[in-house]
Amino acid sequence: xxDKKHIDRLFQEGFKDxxxxxxxxxxxxxxxxxxxxxxxxxxxxxxxxxxxxxxLLLLLxxxxxxxxxxxDSAQPTNKxxxxxxxxxxxxxxxxxxxxxxxxxxEKDNAIAKTDSSDDNKNEGLDNIATQKDLLSNQIITxxxxxxxxxxxxxxxxSKIENSLSNSSSNKKQHAAAxxxxxxxxxxxxxxxxxxxxxxxxxxxDDSKKNAVIADNPKEKRYVxxxxxxxAIASNIDSENKNHDNGIQKNxxxxxDKEQAKKIIGDASENNHAIAKTEARNTDTAISDDSKKNxxxxEEAIDKTKDIIEEDDNVNRWSISPNAAPVYFNTLGKGSSxxxxxxSNSKSGELNMSYGISASYAINKKLSIRSGINKVxxxxxxxxxxxxxxxxxxxxxRSFQNVNSVKTSNVSNTEAxxxxxxxxxxxxxxxxxxxxxxxxxxxxxxxxxxxxxPLEIEYALSDKKLGVNLIGGFSSFFLSNNRIxxxxxxxxxxxxxEANNINKISYSANLGLGLNYKVSKKIDLNLEPxxxxxxxTFNNTSGDFKPYFIGVYTGFAIKF
Amino acid sequence: MSLNxxxxxxxxxxxxxxxxxxxxxxxxxxxxxxxxxxxxxEAEDNLQDAFLTIFKKIEQYKNKGSFEGxxxxxxxxxxxQRYRNEKVFDIINENIIxxxxxxxxxxxxxxxxxxxxxxxxxxxxxLVFNLYVLDGYSHKDIADMLDINIGTSKSNLARARxxxxxxxxxxxxxxxxxxx
Numbered sequence: 001x002x003d004k005k006h007i008d009r010l011f012q013e014g015f016k017d018x019x020x021x022x023x024x025x026x027x028x029x030x031x032x033x034x035x036x037x038x039x040x041x042x043x044x045x046x047x048x049x050x051x052x053x054x055x056l057l058l059l060l061x062x063x064x065x066x067x068x069x070x071x072d073s074a075q076p077t078n079k080x081x082x083x084x085x086x087x088x089x090x091x092x093x094x095x096x097x098x099x100x101x102x103x104x105x106e107k108d109n110a111i112a113k114t115d116s117s118d119d120n121k122n123e124g125l126d127n128i129a130t131q132k133d134l135l136s137n138q139i140i141t142x143x144x145x146x147x148x149x150x151x152x153x154x155x156x157x158s159k160i161e162n163s164l165s166n167s168s169s170n171k172k173q174h175a176a177a178x179x180x181x182x183x184x185x186x187x188x189x190x191x192x193x194x195x196x197x198x199x200x201x202x203x204x205d206d207s208k209k210n211a212v213i214a215d216n217p218k219e220k221r222y223v224x225x226x227x228x229x230x231a232i233a234s235n236i237d238s239e240n241k242n243h244d245n246g247i248q249k250n251x252x253x254x255x256d257k258e259q260a261k262k263i264i265g266d267a268s269e270n271n272h273a274i275a276k277t278e279a280r281n282t283d284t285a286i287s288d289d290s291k292k293n294x295x296x297x298e299e300a301i302d303k304t305k306d307i308i309e310e311d312d313n314v315n316r317w318s319i320s321p322n323a324a325p326v327y328f329n330t331l332g333k334g335s336s337x338x339x340x341x342x343s344n345s346k347s348g349e350l351n352m353s354y355g356i357s358a359s360y361a362i363n364k365k366l367s368i369r370s371g372i373n374k375v376x377x378x379x380x381x382x383x384x385x386x387x388x389x390x391x392x393x394x395x396x397r398s399f400q401n402v403n404s405v406k407t408s409n410v411s412n413t414e415a416x417x418x419x420x421x422x423x424x425x426x427x428x429x430x431x432x433x434x435x436x437x438x439x440x441x442x443x444x445x446x447x448x449x450x451x452x453p454l455e456i457e458y459a460l461s462d463k464k465l466g467v468n469l470i471g472g473f474s475s476f477f478l479s480n481n482r483i484x485x486x487x488x489x490x491x492x493x494x495x496x497e498a499n500n501i502n503k504i505s506y507s508a509n510l511g512l513g514l515n516y517k518v519s520k521k522i523d524l525n526l527e528p529x530x531x532x533x534x535x536t537f538n539n540t541s542g543d544f545k546p547y548f549i550g551v552y553t554g555f556a557i558k559f
Numbered sequence: 560m561s562l563n564x565x566x567x568x569x570x571x572x573x574x575x576x577x578x579x580x581x582x583x584x585x586x587x588x589x590x591x592x593x594x595x596x597x598x599x600x601e602a603e604d605n606l607q608d609a610f611l612t613i614f615k616k617i618e619q620y621k622n623k624g625s626f627e628g629x630x631x632x633x634x635x636x637x638x639x640q641r642y643r644n645e646k647v648f649d650i651i652n653e654n655i656i657x658x659x660x661x662x663x664x665x666x667x668x669x670x671x672x673x674x675x676x677x678x679x680x681x682x683x684x685x686l687v688f689n690l691y692v693l694d695g696y697s698h699k700d701i702a703d704m705l706d707i708n709i710g711t712s713k714s715n716l717a718r719a720r721x722x723x724x725x726x727x728x729x730x731x732x733x734x735x736x737x738x739x
Contacts, residue, residue, distance in 0.1 A: 005663060006663075007662070007663050007720050007724050007727070008692045008720070010663060010668070010673070011677070011688075011692055011723075014668070014673045015590070015594065015670070015673070015693055018590045018594075018670055018674075019586040019587060019589075019590050020586060020589050020590045020593055021585070021586050021589065022589040022592075022603050022606050023603060026585070026606055026607050030610050031574070031577075033607075033611055034572075034574065034577060034611070034614060035574075
């Protein structure tokens, strides 16, 4: 018969060895979702990595550009902005000037009546007056002459002379302007637009006259700043035509103050509009560009997707720890320490560089790599004579580019003693008093850097033994900077820090990479590299061109 | 391939290894899911979610404790996440019902039937009964896991037991009636 049993036991025993197989669909779903996730997980990082590399490149180039590029280039954009900026106030000023201008014009002999003050406005007015005068003469050529006369009556202001000579040599200036500035074109368009605008107002005659008005004060405003002369030139140019057409009507029309204001206002609006449309044009251009860019980015992502799907099992990434003996030397004869050591013999020192680098294979042939390395560099300047002077300031004998550290001897109760070093090349042995303790020594400069290379590897052969061509550049961050004196007796004294070493410097790298594929995952590398240093020292004497050679060995782990 | 190697390969998202791991543990974990779920379909859903979580979190597995225990915990958590939030009407008083006889005749009751009646329990009862009786968690653990208090856990367990017992007894009566 059946025994009574606690319900817990019933279930515990029942489920003890309970196993059930799920349907196959479950795994299929899991697999599908895993793949989805993997794709998502991998596409984004790769895009990020590309972006990272691009950003790094950009950063390095920018930094490099700031350091290397001392020439003032790429200013045109600024200048365009400037002209726009200047034309606007000019217009407003020309409006202001206009009443005066008209007042003056109403008076027949403006030259005589206007003040001979140094003020710009008055210059402008005077000139306008003279122009008006010459307009009434209806001879454009004589305008120049009369203008040339005005300075005499007006006084000695050089600015006035300047302005007058400017207006008298319209054409020359125009020609010169072509060479001078890019902004000329923009002011041309301003002038052209002015004309067009005026024409469209349907007041052909008036507008021409008014254009003259608008131009005249503007011209005067323009005169002083040299940059603006081009604008003047173009304005004057257009003005001349107007003169030809509207000379007779000028007198009466100039009096038409209201209209003049209005047109000038229009003109200034026009200028505004020009500026705006230009801005908008550039905006749209930019947005077009950016559209293109975004498109290409998407395409790039698609491509990367494709690539991933195509060769999912290729090991694109590798990390390689490396170490290298590096030999530092200079191509030229100079010295980084002191000019007097230029002709001393120098010998490079063998040091170590070690670090780790990561590389990403863009395709079968090309890979890009970066990393971080600790580099120690050193070289010796030989044939240095050092002697001790007691209690004498040695500043005159210390090296030019060394911040010396006082090597005062603690046990020495005497006054501080300093070592004085001079080049043995230029020294006669008997010049040194025997009383001094002298010794032959060498100066050892010791530099430590953190190196961040960015290099491209091109595979010439990718057999079992691969051969690569490596090129790129490195950024160096100074971490150690010391100068020692090594005496023949074996003593080593810390002299100080070199003060002419840049905190950040660069090198151009070129090398040959040999790699032996041990397994699918591991390569052995041997890379002789030549690195030509740029911007290492900011003040070297003679022809000091440092470089170093390193034979980098290591292994790469691919994944 | 050893289990450890398999785990390592799963950590680097090796699809083959993931398949192997699934083959090794899917039945065990599926039985777990069946007990905790309302029906087979939901159990399969839960198993799928559990494995996705496992593959996602396998990196975090540091070889501490048994791997199977780790898998089970993840599976149970996955299931709990699904049912924990579904409200159970606790209108019944939570006093622990004592002195109820919980002995049933030991007859051959098929495992399928046991599973069926467990699945038919209200969510909370099913979870508590499973956790306490079949997977050995304490009321304290259960209270933490389900975000309820210990008293509720005990009460739920008692009600689950009574419910199961009644179901089984009814079933047996029905059977004996039928056989008559």
